[in-house]
Amino acid sequence: MVALGVFLLLFVHYQTTKTFFFFVSRQQKFAKLPPLVPYWIPLLGSMPWGYLWNASKFVCSSKYAFQSCHPVRVRLMSQEFYILQGARNISTLFKQGSLSAFAVHGSLLRYVFSLPKSAAEIYYKDDSGEHEKPHEDSMIESHNRVDFLTRSSFLKFLTGPGLAPLSQRFERNITKHIVALAPSQSWTSVKDLMEVFQQDVTGAVIDAMCGTFLLKQHPRFLGDFWNIDRSIMDLFVRAPRFMAREAYRARDDALAAVKAWHAWAKNNFDPESIGPDGDDPYWGTKFFRNRQDMFLNMTGFDADAVASQELAFIWGANTNAIVSAFWVTLEVFKNHQILKDIREEVQACVRADVTEVTFDIPKLLKQPLLQAILSETLRLRVNGFLVRRPMRDTLKIHEWSIPKDRFCLTSSTPGHMDPNIWCKGAGEGHPVTEFWPGRFLKTNESTGVVEFTLKGTEGSWMPFGGGTHMCPGKVFAKHVICLTVALMVTKYDCVITADEKAMKMSTRNFGFGTLSPVGKVPAMIRKRDAK
Ligand code: HEM
Numbered sequence: 001m002v003a004l005g006v007f008l009l010l011f012v013h014y015q016t017t018k019t020f021f022f023f024v025s026r027q028q029k030f031a032k033l034p035p036l037v038p039y040w041i042p043l044l045g046s047m048p049w050g051y052l053w054n055a056s057k058f059v060c061s062s063k064y065a066f067q068s069c070h071p072v073r074v075r076l077m078s079q080e081f082y083i084l085q086g087a088r089n090i091s092t093l094f095k096q097g098s099l100s101a102f103a104v105h106g107s108l109l110r111y112v113f114s115l116p117k118s119a120a121e122i123y124y125k126d127d128s129g130e131h132e133k134p135h136e137d138s139m140i141e142s143h144n145r146v147d148f149l150t151r152s153s154f155l156k157f158l159t160g161p162g163l164a165p166l167s168q169r170f171e172r173n174i175t176k177h178i179v180a181l182a183p184s185q186s187w188t189s190v191k192d193l194m195e196v197f198q199q200d201v202t203g204a205v206i207d208a209m210c211g212t213f214l215l216k217q218h219p220r221f222l223g224d225f226w227n228i229d230r231s232i233m234d235l236f237v238r239a240p241r242f243m244a245r246e247a248y249r250a251r252d253d254a255l256a257a258v259k260a261w262h263a264w265a266k267n268n269f270d271p272e273s274i275g276p277d278g279d280d281p282y283w284g285t286k287f288f289r290n291r292q293d294m295f296l297n298m299t300g301f302d303a304d305a306v307a308s309q310e311l312a313f314i315w316g317a318n319t320n321a322i323v324s325a326f327w328v329t330l331e332v333f334k335n336h337q338i339l340k341d342i343r344e345e346v347q348a349c350v351r352a353d354v355t356e357v358t359f360d361i362p363k364l365l366k367q368p369l370l371q372a373i374l375s376e377t378l379r380l381r382v383n384g385f386l387v388r389r390p391m392r393d394t395l396k397i398h399e400w401s402i403p404k405d406r407f408c409l410t411s412s413t414p415g416h417m418d419p420n421i422w423c424k425g426a427g428e429g430h431p432v433t434e435f436w437p438g439r440f441l442k443t444n445e446s447t448g449v450v451e452f453t454l455k456g457t458e459g460s461w462m463p464f465g466g467g468t469h470m471c472p473g474k475v476f477a478k479h480v481i482c483l484t485v486a487l488m489v490t491k492y493d494c495v496i497t498a499d500e501k502a503m504k505m506s507t508r509n510f511g512f513g514t515l516s517p518v519g520k521v522p523a524m525i526r527k528r529d530a531k
Contacts, residue, residue, distance in 0.1 A: 014040045025070065034071040034082060034400050037064045045075035055510035056383060059413045066414050071400045081407040085414050087421070087459030089397050093410065094459075094466035096395060098129055099388040101469040102147065103407055108312060112228070112235040114255060115308040118300030122146050127391055130468050135392065143297040150309075153294065154472040157287040165277035166208055166285065167361070167479050173204035174480075175356060178487040185527045192520040193496070197326040198226045201484055202318050209317065211284030213264060218257035224250035229319050230516075232509055258314075259307040262292070320382065320463075321477040323514040325484045327377045330503065330521065331435055332485060333494040338437070341369050346486045357490055359483065368452040370482055372437035375454065378463035378514075379416045380435060385511040386410050386465050411511070415460035494525045 017038040024035035128134035231247030283289035464471035502519030
């Protein structure tokens, strides 16, 4: 009887919040507060039970939250935040200035990468904005403008003059690694293809970025790195140490390794060793060398804080790119026709004037099928949450107003899995769950040439996020992925022997970017006759 009474009360509460939801949604008034998502239990609010069970299904089916065509307000215990979905709303969000992305970055830095509290404070206090000219009423000293300073360091490194030398070093490293994978033209078994990417491709990226000391002196670094990556959710939610001992051990050892590299570079650095591109063998790049002073000038930063920052950067530079490179390679080797077509595209970019295989990289990065395969892979494999906080003013999303300082959450998954975007026109007959690169190809009517296109996907395809905090590494990521795949298909035949179950995506790290396969992916590889 009591249970029935409680149920009836909760039911009435739910129906009332639902009625209000629809009432506010339909109001015609301009600049209105988004409606509150209906919920059953008054003090708990909208508990995301479905999310805990199947995160991907939850964001693709939660009618009131991630599937709503307008922004909504969510109450979760004492907290309130906003969810924003739909191409039109997301495109508008990305056009706004003064949105801080620190909500997620701060928790990642603080809890996953152990940024000391004194340094994290600088982030919380920084209200000077992301532009060179600080906000007029901001009192933050110029050396403490952490958002602007870190963002400019990324941009100089990854989109400015730092990119060419980094890319060239990566090219040399990855070629050596891939060429050494299998010794002969007889089949060699590979226990787990993913491990090849975690060791060889990550090794090539880290050596190109940090110089060779880090991995030479700390051979366990790569293992620790992927251990952290696997357990990122445990660290992020601050699981007690006894429940995630190995994750905390890996994180602490990786931080110690980065700190030891920094100390070695500081003690041994010779200014004469700086090359014409500005990089040097101690810090690896001008980027890491210059960030030492930049961070150590900030209030509350010490050697531990800098190690946390740089380990976080190394993680960001590898996790998505390496796992995506793995999926692209897998898709190519799984399908004979795609493999044949990709080999043709890649072969057209091989430079003939050298002994070891090298590519005309600008041409390679423009090949339509390769770009389409990469884009389709990112659509299916990247599942990220993006969080923004309006720092200065109310955030206006069409007729909706989100008050200053509130958190706004959006997810790449609903857009990536929306049949109204991906199954129209040529995509008809290809369900959203199917890997079909044709979604990103179109035939030029006047020339008859098949071209790569992202037209019509704005606000729906967003593996790299968007707006002022959009991923600054997207060009380098494309380079890493395309070159790795080009080398693999040129040098090797590969038969994937894993069962379908092992190749499913693990949702363990849902929300953090590219998801890994659930199991090991064994394969057989052999050298090809090609150069
Ligand atoms: C397939 C590969 C990659 C994917 C899918 C990816 C995705 C993302 C996403 C979704 C964000 C958040 C953007 C936002 O909040 O709007 C981000 C941020 C970032 N990414 Fe990437 N990323 C990739 C590769 C890389 C690489 C190779 C680097 C560096 C070499 C890199 C460096 C960063 C940095 C530094 C940020 C923080 C930017 C900021 O806060 O302003 N990423 N990435």
